[in-house]
Amino acid sequence: MNYGPLLFFGVLATLAASWLGLVAVPRHQLAPLDADLSTNSANSVVTYPPARSGQAVQGHAIYVAHGCVACHTQQVRAAKDGSDLARGWGRRRTVARDYLRDSPAQLGASRLGPDLANYGERLGTNAFNLVRLYNPRMAVTNSICEGVPFLFEQRPVGLTGPSPEALILPPDGGVEIIPSAAARQLAAYLTSLSSGGELPEAPLPAKEEGNR
Amino acid sequence: MSVPANPPASLEAHEQTCRLPVLYLLGSGLIWLLVGLAFSALASLKLHAPECLPFAWASLGRLQAVASNILLLGAASQTGLGVALWLLVHLGKTELVSWGSAIIGTVVWNLALTAGIPALLLGGSTGIPGLELPPSLGVLVLLGYLLVAGNGVAAIMGCRRGGYAPAQWFILGALLWFAWLYTTALVTAVYFPSRGIFAAISAGWFNQGVLWLWLTPLALASLYHFIPELTGKPVRSPELAPVAFWSLALFGGWTATVGLVGGPIPAWLVSVGVVAGVLLLIPVLLASVNLYVGAVGSSPAVRFAKLAVGSFTLGGIVSAVTSLRCANAVLHFTQFEVAVRELLQLGFVSAALFAGIYALVPRLTGRKLPHCGLVKAHWALTVLGLLIGVGAYAIGGWKQGWGLADAKVDLLSVNAVLKPWLRLHTVGLAVFLLGQLTFTANVVLLLVGFALPVGRTLVTEVVTGTAPATAAK
Numbered sequence: 224m225n226y227g228p229l230l231f232f233g234v235l236a237t238l239a240a241s242w243l244g245l246v247a248v249p250r251h252q253l254a255p256l257d258a259d260l261s262t263n264s265a266n267s268v269v270t271y272p273p274a275r276s277g278q279a280v281q282g283h284a285i286y287v288a289h290g291c292v293a294c295h296t297q298q299v300r301a302a303k304d305g306s307d308l309a310r311g312w313g314r315r316r317t318v319a320r321d322y323l324r325d326s327p328a329q330l331g332a333s334r335l336g337p338d339l340a341n342y343g344e345r346l347g348t349n350a351f352n353l354v355r356l357y358n359p360r361m362a363v364t365n366s367i368c369e370g371v372p373f374l375f376e377q378r379p380v381g382l383t384g385p386s387p388e389a390l391i392l393p394p395d396g397g398v399e400i401i402p403s404a405a406a407r408q409l410a411a412y413l414t415s416l417s418s419g420g421e422l423p424e425a426p427l428p429a430k431e432e433g434n435r
Numbered sequence: 436m437s438v439p440a441n442p443p444a445s446l447e448a449h450e451q452t453c454r455l456p457v458l459y460l461l462g463s464g465l466i467w468l469l470v471g472l473a474f475s476a477l478a479s480l481k482l483h484a485p486e487c488l489p490f491a492w493a494s495l496g497r498l499q500a501v502a503s504n505i506l507l508l509g510a511a512s513q514t515g516l517g518v519a520l521w522l523l524v525h526l527g528k529t530e531l532v533s534w535g536s537a538i539i540g541t542v543v544w545n546l547a548l549t550a551g552i553p554a555l556l557l558g559g560s561t562g563i564p565g566l567e568l569p570p571s572l573g574v575l576v577l578l579g580y581l582l583v584a585g586n587g588v589a590a591i592m593g594c595r596r597g598g599y600a601p602a603q604w605f606i607l608g609a610l611l612w613f614a615w616l617y618t619t620a621l622v623t624a625v626y627f628p629s630r631g632i633f634a635a636i637s638a639g640w641f642n643q644g645v646l647w648l649w650l651t652p653l654a655l656a657s658l659y660h661f662i663p664e665l666t667g668k669p670v671r672s673p674e675l676a677p678v679a680f681w682s683l684a685l686f687g688g689w690t691a692t693v694g695l696v697g698g699p700i701p702a703w704l705v706s707v708g709v710v711a712g713v714l715l716l717i718p719v720l721l722a723s724v725n726l727y728v729g730a731v732g733s734s735p736a737v738r739f740a741k742l743a744v745g746s747f748t749l750g751g752i753v754s755a756v757t758s759l760r761c762a763n764a765v766l767h768f769t770q771f772e773v774a775v776r777e778l779l780q781l782g783f784v785s786a787a788l789f790a791g792i793y794a795l796v797p798r799l800t801g802r803k804l805p806h807c808g809l810v811k812a813h814w815a816l817t818v819l820g821l822l823i824g825v826g827a828y829a830i831g832g833w834k835q836g837w838g839l840a841d842a843k844v845d846l847l848s849v850n851a852v853l854k855p856w857l858r859l860h861t862v863g864l865a866v867f868l869l870g871q872l873t874f875t876a877n878v879v880l881l882l883v884g885f886a887l888p889v890g891r892t893l894v895t896e897v898v899t900g901t902a903p904a905t906a907a908k
Contacts, residue, residue, distance in 0.1 A: 227592070230599065234608045234684060238615055238648065241688030245640045246619060249704060253633045287562035290496010293478075296768060304697030305764050309842030317699040322631040327562045327624075330635050332694055334768035334839060335482065335853075337846055359485075365847050367854070369485035369495055 256320055259422050271420040272324055275412070282412025283325060285405050289371060296331035297340045299418065308428075311345065312338040313418060318425045321418040336368055342416040352410045353402050354390050361392070374406035446798055452530040453520050456537035458799055460517030460583070461792060463545050465875060467509025468785070470552075472868040474502035479864050483857040492556040500567035501555045507645065508568070508576055509548050511784050512613075513541070515653035516583055518791040519606045521799075522660055523587050526603055527594035531586050540582025547575035563624050563634055565642040570625045577617050584610045601676045602660040605652035608684055612648040616641050632699055639708075640691035646779065647687035647715065654743060654787035655683075658726050661794050662740050666731045675721045683718035686711045693758040696767060712758025719751030735810045736793035739786045742818060746782030750775055765840045770853070770860070771832025778825045781867065786817070789874075796881070805884055809877040816870025824863025831856025 259271045275283070286292075299313035307313060317340050322328040346352055354361050357375050359368035375390070380397045389399035402410070421427055446454060478498035481487065491497075524531060531537060551572045560567040568576070587610050591603060599607075620641035624634040659676070663669050670676065692700065692708030726744045728737065754775050757766050766772060793810075797803050804810060831853050838849035 227594075227599070230604060230607060231611075233681065234611050235615075237681075237684040238612050238644075238688050240685075241640070241644075241691070242615070242619060244707065245689065245691045245704065246623060246637055249636050249701065250623065250629060250633055252701060253631065253636075254629050256631065288558035288560060289491065289494045290500055290560060290567075292562070292564070293496035293499050298698050300697030300764075303764070304760070305767065306840050306842040316697075319632050319699050319701070321699060324630075326628055326630060327634045328632045329562065330564075330632065330695070330698060332564065332768060332772070333770075334846075335770075335850065363847070365851065367483065367485050367850055369481060369489070371491075371494075372489045373491045 253319060256323065258323055259320060259420075261421075271422065272321055272418070273420075275324055275415045278408050278411040279415035280412075281405075282408035282410070282415075283329075285374075285409045286329060286412055287327070292329045292331045294331075294333050294335040294368070295329075296334055296338045297328070297416070297418075298330050299338060299340050307338060310338075313341045315419065315425050315427050317418045318422060320422055320424070321420075339413070339416050340418045343414045344417050344419060346414065349410055349414060350391050352413055353406060354392065356406055356410060357390055357400055357402070371406065371409065374403045374409070376401045376403060447525075449528060449530050450521070450524050450798075452534050453524040453537075454799055456531065456534050456541065456583070456586070457517045457521045457795070459538060459541050460513045460520070461795075461799075462878075463541060464510050464512075464514030464517060464788075465871075465878070467505050467513060467548065468871055469868070469875060471502050471506035471510050472864065472871060474498050474505065476861060476864040476868055478502055479857070479861040483854055483861070491558065497556050497558065497560070500560050501552055503565065504551060504555070504568050505548060506780065507565075507650075509545075511650050511653075511780065511788070512580070513544070514788045514792070515609075515650065515657075515784070516580075516587070518657050518788055518795065519609070519653055520583070520587055520590070521795060522602050522656060522791075523590040523606060526596065526600050526660070527590050528596050529590050529593045532589040532593070533586060537583045537586045540579040542579070543582070544576055544579030547572045547579065561625055563628075563638045565638055565645070566620055566624055570621060573617075573621050573625065577614075577621065580617070581614060584614060600660065601670075601673075601680065602656040604677075604680050605656035605659065608680070609649050609652040609656070612644065612652075612688075616644040616649065635695065635698075636691065636700055636704065639694055640688070643690040643693065644688055646776075647683065647690060650780065650784045651687070651747075652683065654747075654784040655679075655722055655726075657787045657791040658740055658743060661736060661790050662726055662728060662744075665734060665737050665740070665790075665794060666728060668731060670725045671727060672724055676725055679718045679721035679725060682714070682721065686714045686718065690715060690758070693754075693763075694772075696758075696760060696763040709758050709760060709763075713755050715751065716755045719748065719755065723748040723751075734793070735814060736790045738814055739793060739817075740790035742821075743783050743787035743790060746778050746786060746821075750779040750783055754779070765836040766832065767836075769832040769836040769839065770828040770856070771836055774825045774828035774832055777828065778821070782821050782825065789817075796878075800881060802881055802884060804877045805880045806877050809873045809880075812873040813870050813877070816866055816873060820863050820865075820867025820870055822863070824860050824867055827856045827859035827863055831860070 261269050263269045299307045299317045301316040302308050351362065356371050358372060359366035359370045377398055377400055380399045385399050386401060388401055390402065392400060478495055481495045481498065551568045554569050554572065555567060559569045561570060566573065587606065591607050620637060624637040628634040659670065689711030690708055692704045693712040696705050696709065723744060728741050728744060756762055757775065835849055835853045838844045838852060
């Protein structure tokens with residue numbers, strides 16, 4: 224330990240090894256990954272994962288900017304790694320290819336809130352989701368989610384009656400709640416969340432059973 | 436609690452070159468610690484009081500991003516670097532090649548972090564865990580770091596002592612590793628992310644690397660030097676120290692994927708991470724044997740060193756066990772993981788650096804910390820805050836994990852059980868923050884003391900209202 228060059232070399236070599244193994248090689252392995260193309264019953268080509276709508280892409284940026292990832296994961300683990308499938312958070316585990324359209328992918332590390340990988344498949348209507356974003360406790364009693372109330376505008380109901388855009392809420396003294404563009408984008412993004420497509424590397428459970 | 440037995444009264448002549456940069460790094464590290472903890476406490480509050488502060492800038496995710504970035508890149512990194520620079524100059528019997536560049540580096544670094552707070556609060560996060568700081572500011576932090584760390588590497592190369600002490604190995608490793616980790620993270624995760632989940636792997640490599648190959652070796656360096664110095668006894672079984680160092684170097688970087696077990700990444704990556712996570716037991720246990728203090732000494736520095744070693748051993752063992760798949764299936768995604776991270780970052784790293792700070796402040800300033808009561812309060816509140824805060828998340832997270840593992844228990848019931856523990860965690864963080872404020876008050880009193888002639892303790896008495904007998908003699 225008293226020979227300086229050896230110390231320098233050792234320090235750099237050890238990190239170089241893990242850099243090669245955990246940064247360079249995974250990048251090499253994952254870079255060629257591309258969307259899965261398959262043919263459906265109507266003989267047209269289906270791309271998985273499907274592209275998100277423009278509104279949903281903007282909603283992803285809002286999801287990132289507000290740090291929703293602090294409480295919500297977007298990953299479904301296999302049955303041996305947790306109760307995700309049993310909870311109905313997805314039909315199959317998520318795999319690398321599910322995340323091709325998100326940059327950066329919002330995997331998350333905390334489940335104070337439910338997993339959202341397949342939120343779009345199990346949610347109610349868009350109107351319900353906007354109420355949920357405005358005040359989570361109006362949709363789910365005792366929710367500890369803070370929501371994004373600041374993306375909504377509170378204003379008196381006009382003379383011609385409630386605006387068609389207003390949230391559907393119990394009448395509240397001539398006041399209506401109007402979602403901003405950002406709130407609608409976020410709702411569109413949540414609606415677009417789905418990782419349930421069939422992939423060769425991630426067959427749906429029924430099929431998996433059949434193969435055995 | 437007495438001050439160290441025979442603290443060197445001042446710096447040796449060759450150490451004068453590092454006085455200003457070290458004081459500046461320690462001072463700004465302390466301020467970042469207070470700022471980071473305040474944001475952390477606020478974020479913790481919002482977990483159980485979701486309706487308070489209903490503003491975009493106070494979104495939980497934004498507060499958390501500010502807290503974690505400031506605590507890591509500001510508090511722990513700058514304080515650690517400050518202690519490290521002094522150690523290198525002291526152990527190498529050498530000078531800093533350019534103390535001015537170290538100061539300029541710290542200024543750049545501080546400006547970038549200061550700009551980072553409003554940037555993150557206004558929604559400028561990159562969305563990559565641990566690397567939320569806007570990329571341009573990240574580059575400035577890296578630049579500032581390189582200016583400071585360059586002085587450190589030069590001090591090792593200019594070492595005038597035959598051979599290197601363990602503290603020097605750990606610091607050299609930390610200095611080179613952090614530069615590589617942060618550069619790679621900025622390039623591969625932030626600037627040129629490939630599509631999909633690769634950024635998450637790369638960010639995992641950075642986040643685990645920062646814990647085990649940056650904060651841990653800096654804290655260990657402080658302990659490897661100050662424990663023998665303060666207790667007057669050499670480290671136990673010194674022949675184990677090189678093994679501890681090289682095993683940390685070897686396994687620390689491979690734990691990147693322990694936070695991604697079960698995640699959508701190639702299976703071999705998860706296996707590698709789990710194996711490395713368990714193998715980290717080797718450096719943890721070996722360093723713990725080296726640094727075990729026993730009942731010797733009760734100076735503030737020694738007490739913080741003991742707290743650090745205890746937290747390191749406990750946190751290291753728990754994180755090795757929880758990287759096993761069976762434990763991970765229950766505890767992943769819960770507050771238990773946060774508890775382990777807090778135990779390591781606040782209980783181990785921060786306490787190890789405070790041990791160094793208590794030993795260094797008299798040498799750097801030429802004066803003792805003026806108020807003994809505040810030293811005791813700092814120690815007591817730090818331990819109490821950790822016990823409450825980390826304990827609450829450990830217990831609450833444990834229950835949360837078993838609740839989540841049972842698909843028949845719905846999420847609302849899980850959170851209802853968790854809620855009291857979330858509240859308790861906020862209390863713990865607030866107590867911990869109060870502890871660091873008492874230390875800050877002591878430092879402020881010391882600085883105010885400079886305005887008076889040497890030997891006057893009037894300020895101490897007036898400001899704190901205590902009798903001269905309890906003030907430091």
